[in-house]
Amino acid sequence: MKSNGTQSRRGALTVSGVIAVLALALGLAACGGDTVGGGGNGEVTTAKGGPARGKLTISNWPGYIDPGPKGTVAEFEDKTGVSVDYIEDINSNDGFFGKLQPQLEQGESGGRDIFVVADYMAKQMYDLGYLQEIDHADLPTVFKTLLPSLESPGFDPERKFSVPWQGGMTGIWVDTSKAPEIRSVNDLFDPKYKGKVTMLEELRETPALVMLAEGVDPAKASAEQWLDAIDKIKAAADSGQIRKFTGNEYTEDLTAGNIVAAIGWSGDASLIENENAEWRMPTEGCTQWSENMVIPVGASNTAAALAWMNFVYRPEVAVDITEYVEYISPVQGVKELLAKRGSELAQSDIVFPTEKFTAKCTGQNTPPDLERVNEAWQEVLTG
Amino acid sequence: MGLKQRLVPYWLLGPGLLWLVLFFLVPMYFMGELALRSGTLTTGFTFDWAWANFPDSLSGHAEQIVRSFFYAGTATVLALLISYPLAYAIAFRAGRFKLLLLFAVIAPFFTTYLIRTIAWKTILSDSSPVVSVLQTLSLVPPDGRVLATSGAVIAGLTYNFLPFMVLPLYANLERLDLRLIEAAKDLYSSSHTAFLRVTLPLTMPGIVAGVLLTFIPAFGDYINALVLGGTQQAMIGNVIQSLYLTQRDYPEAAALSFLMMALILAIVVVYIRFAGTGAFMGDEEEAT
Amino acid sequence: MAGLSRGWKWLRRNALPIYACLAVAYMLIPIVVIAVFSFGATPKGKLTFGLDHGFTTEYWSSAFSLPDLNEALMTSLRLAALSTAISTAIGTMMALALVRHRFHGRRAANLLIVIPMATPEVVIGASLLSMFIYYSFALGFTTLLIAHVMFSISFVVVVVRSRLIGFDRHLEEAAADLGATPFATFRTVTLPLLAPGILAAALLAFALSIDDFVISNFNSGTTVTFPLYVFGVALRGIPVQVNVLATMLFALIAVAVCLVLWQQRRAERMAAVRPEREAAPIPAPAS
Numbered sequence: 001m002k003s004n005g006t007q008s009r010r011g012a013l014t015v016s017g018v019i020a021v022l023a024l025a026l027g028l029a030a031c032g033g034d035t036v037g038g039g040g041n042g043e044v045t046t047a048k049g050g051p052a053r054g055k056l057t058i059s060n061w062p063g064y065i066d067p068g069p070k071g072t073v074a075e076f077e078d079k080t081g082v083s084v085d086y087i088e089d090i091n092s093n094d095g096f097f098g099k100l101q102p103q104l105e106q107g108e109s110g111g112r113d114i115f116v117v118a119d120y121m122a123k124q125m126y127d128l129g130y131l132q133e134i135d136h137a138d139l140p141t142v143f144k145t146l147l148p149s150l151e152s153p154g155f156d157p158e159r160k161f162s163v164p165w166q167g168g169m170t171g172i173w174v175d176t177s178k179a180p181e182i183r184s185v186n187d188l189f190d191p192k193y194k195g196k197v198t199m200l201e202e203l204r205e206t207p208a209l210v211m212l213a214e215g216v217d218p219a220k221a222s223a224e225q226w227l228d229a230i231d232k233i234k235a236a237a238d239s240g241q242i243r244k245f246t247g248n249e250y251t252e253d254l255t256a257g258n259i260v261a262a263i264g265w266s267g268d269a270s271l272i273e274n275e276n277a278e279w280r281m282p283t284e285g286c287t288q289w290s291e292n293m294v295i296p297v298g299a300s301n302t303a304a305a306l307a308w309m310n311f312v313y314r315p316e317v318a319v320d321i322t323e324y325v326e327y328i329s330p331v332q333g334v335k336e337l338l339a340k341r342g343s344e345l346a347q348s349d350i351v352f353p354t355e356k357f358t359a360k361c362t363g364q365n366t367p368p369d370l371e372r373v374n375e376a377w378q379e380v381l382t383g
Numbered sequence: 384m385g386l387k388q389r390l391v392p393y394w395l396l397g398p399g400l401l402w403l404v405l406f407f408l409v410p411m412y413f414m415g416e417l418a419l420r421s422g423t424l425t426t427g428f429t430f431d432w433a434w435a436n437f438p439d440s441l442s443g444h445a446e447q448i449v450r451s452f453f454y455a456g457t458a459t460v461l462a463l464l465i466s467y468p469l470a471y472a473i474a475f476r477a478g479r480f481k482l483l484l485l486f487a488v489i490a491p492f493f494t495t496y497l498i499r500t501i502a503w504k505t506i507l508s509d510s511s512p513v514v515s516v517l518q519t520l521s522l523v524p525p526d527g528r529v530l531a532t533s534g535a536v537i538a539g540l541t542y543n544f545l546p547f548m549v550l551p552l553y554a555n556l557e558r559l560d561l562r563l564i565e566a567a568k569d570l571y572s573s574s575h576t577a578f579l580r581v582t583l584p585l586t587m588p589g590i591v592a593g594v595l596l597t598f599i600p601a602f603g604d605y606i607n608a609l610v611l612g613g614t615q616q617a618m619i620g621n622v623i624q625s626l627y628l629t630q631r632d633y634p635e636a637a638a639l640s641f642l643m644m645a646l647i648l649a650i651v652v653v654y655i656r657f658a659g660t661g662a663f664m665g666d667e668e669e670a671t
Numbered sequence: 672m673a674g675l676s677r678g679w680k681w682l683r684r685n686a687l688p689i690y691a692c693l694a695v696a697y698m699l700i701p702i703v704v705i706a707v708f709s710f711g712a713t714p715k716g717k718l719t720f721g722l723d724h725g726f727t728t729e730y731w732s733s734a735f736s737l738p739d740l741n742e743a744l745m746t747s748l749r750l751a752a753l754s755t756a757i758s759t760a761i762g763t764m765m766a767l768a769l770v771r772h773r774f775h776g777r778r779a780a781n782l783l784i785v786i787p788m789a790t791p792e793v794v795i796g797a798s799l800l801s802m803f804i805y806y807s808f809a810l811g812f813t814t815l816l817i818a819h820v821m822f823s824i825s826f827v828v829v830v831v832r833s834r835l836i837g838f839d840r841h842l843e844e845a846a847a848d849l850g851a852t853p854f855a856t857f858r859t860v861t862l863p864l865l866a867p868g869i870l871a872a873a874l875l876a877f878a879l880s881i882d883d884f885v886i887s888n889f890n891s892g893t894t895v896t897f898p899l900y901v902f903g904v905a906l907r908g909i910p911v912q913v914n915v916l917a918t919m920l921f922a923l924i925a926v927a928v929c930l931v932l933w934q935q936r937r938a939e940r941m942a943a944v945r946p947e948r949e950a951a952p953i954p955a956p957a958s
Contacts, residue, residue, distance in 0.1 A: 472691035
């Protein structure tokens with residue numbers, strides 16, 4: 001039909017017109033040859049101190065603070081008059097980073113004054129110029145009560161931009177009623193547990209633990225050694241040995257009895273409804289990590305942020321947090337206060353690990369040739 | 384036609400088109416520009432006509448694309464088989480319960496995607512009675528499981544996208560004039576033939592709409608694979624998610640997304656040719 | 672013997688409604704599970720989908736005790752209501768234009784509507800975010816609303832369009848013949864007949880909005896919607912109150928729907944005697 005022919009010709013003209021415009025626009029952009037991102041632009045600012053007032057916005061992981069009207073946030077609000085918007089929207093370091101990156105890139109804080117992210121993520125953000133530096137003079141309580149072992153970590157030797165929140169260890173959760181013999185990460189590759197084992201999806205945890213079990217030191221391993229460990233894990237995934245790579249969901253699988261063992265985090269006891277489940281330090285050692293408070297560029301209320309940091313480092317406040325969260329506190333004196341309260345946690349190796357307990361443990365290591373290793377790891381995760 | 388008459392379609396389309404252009408096309412342009420850059424987050428992304436990003440993003444991910452097609456396709460077919468009789472029943476046999484039933488179909492959405500998928504995870508967990516029943520029925524091997532398998536992911540997809548199939552089918556079936564079927568029967572056709580020759584063709588637009596509305600989002604889904612799948616069930620949505628958020632390889636993520644969109648569009652075009660352009664494009668005279 | 676064949680006949684005649692009930696029951700299974708577990712006692716108030724600790728109603732009595740959860744839910748409801756209203760209106764207009772008129776750019780318009788549905792949510796979310804940042808547009812409720820309307824329009828158009836196709840124009844022509852203006856015809860003839868399609872589209876748009884996670888995650892700034900809240904807390908344990916509120920919401924809407932139905936029945940009974948008609952209007956005469 002003639003009208004159809006005209007219509008399709010007109011339609012084709014419209015489409016080609018649009019394409020022409022787009023091509024032109026792209027061409028103009030190319031002439032600019034512009035580069036976006038790359039970070040490291042502009043000088044680094046230092047967070048300003050001062051009297052705390054106004055509104056403070058904090059982003060943290062869920063379940064990482066004692067909640068409610070008698071909780072730490074409420075206490076802080078009472079004592080300082082600052083109103084706190086405490087948002088539990090961090091589920092994964094990468095996810096949070098991905099969400100905030102465009103704004104941080106432009107020097108904006110995404111509406112937050114403090115985030116709590118893992119050590120390697122804090123370093124990454126700092127290297128990209130997304131964080132403000134912190135003057136120790138503004139944080140007297142923090143540097144008085146901070147555990148000495150945390151004063152000078154590898155990723156931030158002078159504590160220029162990070163202040164620890166809580167720490168933890170990654171090891172093996174075992175259902176002792178079904179697989180009491182599992183004590184090493186190597187045991188997880190035993191065919192008799194096929195399909196009943198899960199591992200974490202963090203690059204810096206699972207391959208690192210596998211390397212430790214093979215006698216390789218993740219802190220010094222070459223890219224090839226990382227890739228070898230990743231290959232070993234991939235083979236196990238393909239054969240069905242490993243049921244799933246998880247974030248926090250392994251707690252559900254343990255509760256439901258779907259698995260007998262999982263690589264998991266030391267403080268997750270409250271999430272596992274299984275009396276037979278127990279966290280074990282692998283015989284070859286664990287990985288340790290800490291989450292840190294950082295102040296992003298463009299944060300509007302740095303004075304209140306600094307006041308918050310000082311506040312949570314008071315031992316009487318820190319003990320409330322740790323009692324609820326059951327992870328490792330960075331504050332001295334917490335263990336004694338808990339013992340005085342008669343809490344069992346005071347004796348727990350998991351909440352108060354000794355030097356001896358964590359002797360073989362390693363920190364969060366970033367592999368050399370990160371892109372290549374990460375890509376190989378992602379291939380494993382996405383089957 | 385007077386000028387005013389001729390302008391009517393443009394007035395009607397105006398707001399919608401404007402919205403889509405501003406909030407879909409323009410961001411897409413930014414994304415397309417991103418696909419042609421190379422670099423990393425630390426070194427910055429430079430615009431250098433990196434066409435290689437497109438084939439590069441496909442390499443190694445062909446498996447997930449095929450898998451997504453298979454999962455989404457199966458889920459769509461299952462959804463159609465489940466939904467058609469349901470939509471038919473709601474349209475013609477529900478009487479005053481129509482609204483209630485429609486609501487029941489939508490109701491799951493009020494509990495959020497994640498919670499109901501987790502609910503299914505509980506129902507299908509290894510030690511649940513449901514799985515035991517399935518094992519006795521030999522639908523699942525005796526020491527096998529339902530979770531962390533392709534079956535679980537497909538079941539999840541089917542369940543979560545059922546409303547997308549039911550609603551367009553219902554909207555279309557409701558228009559059906561039962562007297563046409565009566566007429567067919569008066570002319571001595573069996574119910575079977577009446578269905579094939581009268582009902583089915585007349586409800587084609589609804590079927591086409593339902594299939595598209597189900598298949599397309601199912602293809603790009605990643606939550607079902609995440610919650611219900613194991614290590615071998617990742618779909619292309621999971622890959623893009625990982626590229627974007629974990630690897631932060633924005634150019635590759637953007638390139639892969641464009642390719643995925645192109646693939647889906649190709650499938651849609653082929654499907655519409657097959658099902659009849661009129662049914663989809665809305666030419667009333669062509670819809671038979 | 673006769674009883675058996677009568678039973679069989681009954682089954683055949685009612686196969687369809689029985690199937691419908693089964694299908695609907697299937698749809699509701701997770702809701703039942705969610706409701707049941709809102710009564711499960713748990714030590715730390717975190718959902719475990721296990722009944723080992725017995726039943727309790729404490730989470731129901733403390734259902735509104737989590738201010739963040741309440742706020743997230745209210746935000747989601749407001750967002751969904753607004754998004755539904757806007758996208759249904761815009762989408763219906765577009766469907767009318769596309770089905771009823773021939774004009775230049777019709778194919779392009781059709782294409783533009785289909786493409787958003789073919790785009791992965793991650794891409795839509797991320798690309799929108801890049802654009803908002805570029806233009807320094809503050810992220811929050813407004814950006815969420817923009818995003819939600821955007822992805823709902825396509826669905827509304829497709830659903831309403833499938834209803835419009837095969838729509839009987841003769842009724843409208845008859846109205847015109849009887850002297851009605853185009854607008855009056857639209858209001859009294861077209862719109863009521865189109866209503867089920869519009870309703871279905873609106874329901875879908877509402878469901879899409881209240882359930883959206885991926886796109887909202889990118890464009891919400893510090894605003895928290897219900898799915899965002901749930902996804903956030905799922906990592907460390909979903910508070911049982913989430914189940915409680917979800918069940919409450921569901922129950923509330925079920926009650927509202929029942930009320931509407933009851934009201935409808937009353938209106939019908941009180942109106943003049945007129946036979947219930949479910950069949951569609953007069954078909955086109957054979958030509």
